[in-house]
Amino acid sequence: MAVSDLDRLILLLAKLPGLGPRSARRAALQLIKRREALLEPLAAALAAAAQNVRVCSICGNLDTIDPCGICADPRRDRALLCVVEDVADVWALERSGAYRGLYHVLGGTLSALDGRGPEELRIAPLIARAGAGGIAEVILATSATVEGQTTAHYIADRLAGLAPSVTRLAHGVPVGGELDYLDDGTLSTALKARRAVR
Amino acid sequence: MAVSDLDRLILLLAKLPGLGPRSARRAALQLIKRREALLEPLAAALAAAAQNVRVCSICGNLDTIDPCGICADPRRDRALLCVVEDVADVWALERSGAYRGLYHVLGGTLSALDGRGPEELRIAPLIARAGAGGIAEVILATSATVEGQTTAHYIADRLAGLAPSVTRLAHGVPVGGELDYLDDGTLSTALKARRAVR
Numbered sequence: 001m002a003v004s005d006l007d008r009l010i011l012l013l014a015k016l017p018g019l020g021p022r023s024a025r026r027a028a029l030q031l032i033k034r035r036e037a038l039l040e041p042l043a044a045a046l047a048a049a050a051q052n053v054r055v056c057s058i059c060g061n062l063d064t065i066d067p068c069g070i071c072a073d074p075r076r077d078r079a080l081l082c083v084v085e086d087v088a089d090v091w092a093l094e095r096s097g098a099y100r101g102l103y104h105v106l107g108g109t110l111s112a113l114d115g116r117g118p119e120e121l122r123i124a125p126l127i128a129r130a131g132a133g134g135i136a137e138v139i140l141a142t143s144a145t146v147e148g149q150t151t152a153h154y155i156a157d158r159l160a161g162l163a164p165s166v167t168r169l170a171h172g173v174p175v176g177g178e179l180d181y182l183d184d185g186t187l188s189t190a191l192k193a194r195r196a197v198r
Numbered sequence: 199m200a201v202s203d204l205d206r207l208i209l210l211l212a213k214l215p216g217l218g219p220r221s222a223r224r225a226a227l228q229l230i231k232r233r234e235a236l237l238e239p240l241a242a243a244l245a246a247a248a249q250n251v252r253v254c255s256i257c258g259n260l261d262t263i264d265p266c267g268i269c270a271d272p273r274r275d276r277a278l279l280c281v282v283e284d285v286a287d288v289w290a291l292e293r294s295g296a297y298r299g300l301y302h303v304l305g306g307t308l309s310a311l312d313g314r315g316p317e318e319l320r321i322a323p324l325i326a327r328a329g330a331g332g333i334a335e336v337i338l339a340t341s342a343t344v345e346g347q348t349t350a351h352y353i354a355d356r357l358a359g360l361a362p363s364v365t366r367l368a369h370g371v372p373v374g375g376e377l378d379y380l381d382d383g384t385l386s387t388a389l390k391a392r393r394a395v396r
Contacts, residue, residue, distance in 0.1 A: 005250045005262050009243040015236055016217075016225040023216030029286055030215050031244070032251050032260055038213055039248050045207040046229070046241035052203045053230050062230055064203050088227055 060105030062087050077101045079136035109147040130162040137165040258303030258320050260285050275299045277334035307345040328360040335363040
């Protein structure tokens with residue numbers, strides 16, 4: 001079968017995270033079958049995203065405007081700055097609805113293995129933002145992995161004297177989590193960080 | 199966040215089979231980050247597929263030409279006709295490399311529950327192809343489900359007197375399958391259909 005257009009579509013779909021060769025084939029068939037409801041809108045949405053979505057020059061978030069909607073929102077608390085690894089983390093925190101400050105997207109973690117040093121991340125712009133004043137608290141919300149925590153430590157050191165308060169997210173038992181299924185590290189952290197009930 | 203272009207892209211990606219809301223977000227981020235390597239080629243491939251891929255008027259397969267590459271291939275055995283439910287089944291049989299005849303895509307199975315009768319499937323064109331002569335064997339390769347087998351029985355009845363031979367795929371132990379994990383139906387079918395070793 002010399003279905004070059006179809007084959008190319010399947011190959012590209014298979015590169016998306018979460019889609020293997022088999023589900024890419026199913027997705028391509030679905031797209032062709034639902035041409036007007038799915039294929040054409042998706043092609044248009046991709047073209048619109050390619051044209052309009054850009055990186056916010058202040059925080060590194062993705063948006064169709066620069067500065068992004070969060071940086072430009074006058075209702076956000078400008079004294080709070082939350083440092084995250086990736087744009088996906090901004091979205092996760094926004095979905096939680098629990099945070100009303102600003103963000104700073106690093107673009108990854110420090111990694112000796114992958115050869116990612118501080119220059120590869122957006123750390124210098126973060127120091128500059130903190131140094132410009134007006135920020136009361138920097139929340140380090142990197143992942144609870146070795147690399148995420150190394151990055152958080154490095155940034156905390158660099159922020160010394162620049163931000164009145166530097167905090168990190170609490171570690172402990174996830175809401176809905178059963179003790180029996182938790183790893184030892186989480187359990188001992190949760191025990192050490194126990195809080196008085198009354 | 200009023201990221202309308204991004205949100206629309208995520209909503210559409212989430213409609214693809216195999217992608218939920220979470221993986222659609224990851225896929226959208228990946229697309230934006232790899233604009234030149236992934237997003238733009240995918241948009242182009244979708245546009246090309248929308249413009250060029252069509253349903254073969256003979257067999258119902260999808261291709262950029264009509265009749266499709268298989269129907270037009272002079273090396274295929276025109277006396278063999280394999281009846282399948284879906285275009286994905288054509289692809290699966292082609293990948294196996296074990297079949298050199300022509301296909302007929304039904305577009306689904308008969309289903310009393312979903313209200314799909316013979317008119318909803320490409321059964322009339324199949325009868326017409328068989329009635330036109332030149333076909334020695336019709337292979338019914340519908341799924342081994344109740345609906346697939348009902349459809350196969352219905353088609354076998356309709357083909358009476360039109361095709362010299364009507365066959366179906368063998369049922370039995372899948373290659374690589376362990377007896378212990380097989381359902382009773384497959385096991386008893388495989389036992390009944392046992393073949394002499396020598």
